[in-house]
Amino acid sequence: MTQSDGIVKPKTKRAKRFLQSRAPKLAEDAKNAMIMKGGNTSLTVSQALKDIYSLKKPSAVMYKxxxxxxPFEDSTSLEFFSKKSDCSLFLFGSHNKKRPNNLIFGRLFDFHVLDMFELGIEKFVSLGDIKGGKCPEGTKPMLVFAGEAFDMDGEHKRLKSLLIDFFRGPTVTAVRLAGLEHVLHFTALDGKIYMRSYRCLLKKSGCRTPRMELEEMGPALDLVLRRTHMASDDLYKTAHRQPRALKPKKKKNISHDAFGTKLGRVHMQKQDLTKLQTRKMKGLRKRRGEEVAKEGEGAGPGEGPEEGQAPKVAKVES
Incomplete structure (x- = not known):
């Protein structure tokens, strides 16, 4: 590949396919994450990076x-590695006297750092320390967030968005019941964030719907929020902008509720119900005798049959 005036021109078909895979798309691929160590790391940080990498596989790259x-002082190396490995998420682990057992979660937009959150590990239980079954590689987890801070505090809101991006996995259209195997639970309480990982067990319940139990699988981390680097509101809004081709076209008088049910509105003109055609039944017909009786009741003293005419006799059906 040759580069002139900032434009990369491929020389081979393989290079052309490579550039096409890196080019912007309407529907982007699943986000990949790069996991790397700092200049100095502890055993706790190294094991935590390995466990998170095992949860994130195969959408992750581990640098040994x-x-x-x-990263908070100079992020050029992170941006270089993200462009090289085509990763928009990163996890950086380090350890020093001032900030022991440090994890930095971050994401990039257009190969530039968007958000970074520094979390310190206060307690850690490894994936191998907890005995029991494990979820297979590539399982899409269910994410659960508990705590008022995730809904009230601005930093925790942005951290929640970052954690969803990091652990959500590929986008799927349908999920079978047996595929709900993994649960990641995040709890914000008293300034700390508790991360727990569970495996779902489907038990017999005596009916069609099974009974679900949670078994702790690991890893388990007690984290404390340290430093943050958040993008401005304008840049954050630009990063969430969707192309027009992906936006659904609005149709008149059609709406959807919170559960995705399509609702339609029909406009009708005002109807005259007096002319409404109903079903004719023999039992509802007016009889001849009833009509004559009503006419006789309405006749006055001077009214009656004319001279020379016989009075009308009502016919009664037997």
Missing amino acids: KKNITR
């Missing part, structure tokens, strides 16, 4: 070599 960099 140490990278002497400080």
Whole structure:
């Protein structure tokens, strides 16, 4: 590939396919994450990175070599590696005296750092320390967030969005019941964030719907929020902008409720119900005798049959 005036021109078909895979798309692929170590790491940080990598696989890249960099001071190396590995998410682990057992979750937009959150590990239980079954690789987890801070505090709201991006996995159109195997639970309480991982067990309940139990699988982390780097509101809004081709076209008088049910509105003119054609039944017909009786009741003293005419006799059906 040759580069002139900032435009990369491929020389081979393979290079052309590579550039096409990296080009912007209407429907982007699943977000990949790169996991790397800092210049100095502890055993706790190294094991935590391995466990999170096992949960994130296969949409993750693990760097084994140490990278002497400080993301909050200089993020150029992170941006270089993200462009090289085509990753829009990253997890950086480090350890020092001032900030021991440090994890930095972050995401990038257009290969530039968008958000970063520094979390300190206060307690850690590894995936191998908890005995029991494990979920297979590539299982899409169910994410549960508990705590008022995720809905009230601005930093925790942005952290919740970042964690959803990091652990959500690929986008699917349908999920079978047996595929609901993994649960990631995040709890914000008293300034700390508790991350727990569970495996779903389907038990017999005596009816068609099974009874579900949760078994702790690991890893388990008690985290505390340290430093943050959040993008401005304008840049954050730009990063969430969708192309017009993906926006659904509005149709008149058609709406959807919260459960996705399509609702339609029909406009009708005002109807004259007096001319409404109903079903004719023999039992509802007016009889001849009833009509004559009503006419006789309405006749006055001077009214009656004319001279020379016989009075009308009502016919009664037997």
